[in-house]
Ligand SMILES: *[C@@H]1O[C@H](CO)[C@@H](O)[C@H](O)[C@H]1NC(C)=O
Ligand SMILES: *[C@@H]1O[C@H](CO)[C@@H](O)[C@H](O)[C@H]1NC(C)=O
């Protein structure tokens with residue numbers, strides 16, 4: 001209730017409410033409690049207490065990729081892959097939501113639905129581009145024949161450019177604007193990027209697969225945004241399997257500001273979603289606009305090393321926000337329960353909290369941080385400072401509802417000499433390392449961190465933690481890990497440990513962690529956003545008021561919490577849910 005009052009305090013929220021009352025929302029309200037679950041589905045799974053509160057989602061049904069985010073005449077627009085008919089993938093349309101702040105969302109009618117020959121069997125992912133005269137254009141993948149996912153690229157424009165909500169889109173008769181050519185795999189040709197302009201030409205990428213292993217970013221050029229011609233060679237390719245949802249953009253070498261996709265940068269980022277692993281990998285490199293080639297800075301790490309998120313995060317897309325001159329990353333997180341559970345719940349899929357991204361001063365990787373607007377949802381803070389956690393000890397953070405919270409903590413470790421030796425067998429594989437050195441395996445320096453969504457008796461807990469190792473040549477190696485293996489007593493859940501290394505200098509002993517806890521999601525940012533891990537968990541007793549928050553230290557070295565601040569999070573407007 002408090003949250004509702006809060007959002008209404010904002011003048012624009014009144015407008016949003018009016019829009020919703022006026023029927024702008026296509027969504028059907030229904031009570032999730034009213035659903036009777038099949039006997040095989042644990043009652044907690046269908047409980048509204050496990051439905052995320054402040055992460056993006058429609059009121060019901062299946063969602064996947066974020067599509068075509070953009071800012072237009074005062075509104076942020078987000079389109080997304082959506083099944084209007086159920087909680088499993090299928091019948092995909094471009095659903096459409098708008099927001100003033102990237103946090104409170106209003107659902108509109110779907111923007112793109114199958115209704116022309118070149119998209120009649122599906123309207124799949126794509127992007128928006130702002131043309132020179134201020135017209136936004138959508139490029140997206142259409143499926144044009146039944147029973148075989150033959151993929152072509154289409155274009156759509158707003159019907160009424162004066163409508164800030166961009167409710168209606170028209171598809172010109174010259175669609176499709178790109179079709180598979182001989183030698184290209186027609187079922188592996190999708191997800192056009194935002195186009196960029198240079199030297200009289202627009203350019204855009206389409207993801208593809210050559211042979212059975214080479215992921216490809218096909219490059220297309222156009223003078224008029226209507227006739228597109230494929231360049232002889234792709235912008236880039238690598239032996240990784242199919243590249244879905246490519247994303248290509250310039251970054252500033254210093255500071256946190258972003259660049260418009262058409263501005264030239266000294267450095268560029270090319271991200272691809274690897275269909276084989278179902279994770280998003282990126283490289284930082286250079287782009288030569290005369291040879292039209294992208295060269296990753298670290299060829300060894302070409303699409304194996306850096307991930308936006310080392311957890312459950314896929315098919316992401318960025319856009320440039322001209323209001324705050326920042327680049328924002330949106331990504332999809334699927335469920336980690338079963339299809340039977342999803343059907344019983346009536347919903348599946350959420351989006352991660354929008355993250356501002358920028359290049360780390362090292363130039364080697366990106367840094368990510370939840371958009372500052374999220375902080376408007378914070379309630380009264382609870383703080384702990386200068387608290388020592390002895391080896392094997394833990395303490396509880398009380399005074400707030402921790403099932404829907406934002407937790408920021410700065411740790412100080414001493415006794416780095418107690419760090420365990422890093423087994424070289426795991427030196428390149430954080431995930432395996434976390435698999436053998438989970439939160440309950442006693443260590444030297446760490447594991448230390450948070451137990452979130454934990455039950456009072458600790459039968460259930462999701463651990464988000466760091467663990468420090470001695471690497472070669474006297475360097476320390478920091479592992480960040482989310483361990484959900486004890487997250488739930490419910491059967492039938494997917495509970496992998498997720499982990500990434502953190503490229504930070506731990507010699508000062510300082511490292512920070514932020515965790516966004518939201519009922520069935522834990523989204524964490526290590527060392528100020530250098531390593532991020534999103535995990536979906538479904539506790540059975542650590543739900544609602546039964547959820548507790550602890551700081552733990554399961555290492556031999558003492559840990560100090562220099563500062564911890566936790567906020568209970570309010571519920572924003574979420575598409576009428
Ligand atoms: C276009 O949108 C504007 C702003 O919402 C509205 O005033 C106008 O009536 C619309 N025009 C048409 C033809 O629908
Ligand atoms: C296209 O790629 C798919 C997936 O790897 C493969 O099964 C199929 O045989 C390929 N088709 C052609 C014509 O190469």
Ligand SMILES: *[C@@H]1O[C@H](CO)[C@@H](O)[C@H](O)[C@H]1NC(C)=O
Nearest residue numbers: 197198199264265266289290
């Ligand atoms: C091409 O790249 C160069 C070097 O980065 C840059 O100075 C130039 O502005 C770019 N040209 C265009 C048209 O963007």
Ligand SMILES: *[C@H]1O[C@@H](CO)[C@H](O)[C@@H](O)[C@@H]1NC(C)=O
Nearest residue numbers: 277278313314334335336494
């Ligand atoms: C999300 O669900 C898990 C468990 O079913 C799968 O293993 C992942 O591949 C899937 N992720 C994506 C991006 O589809």
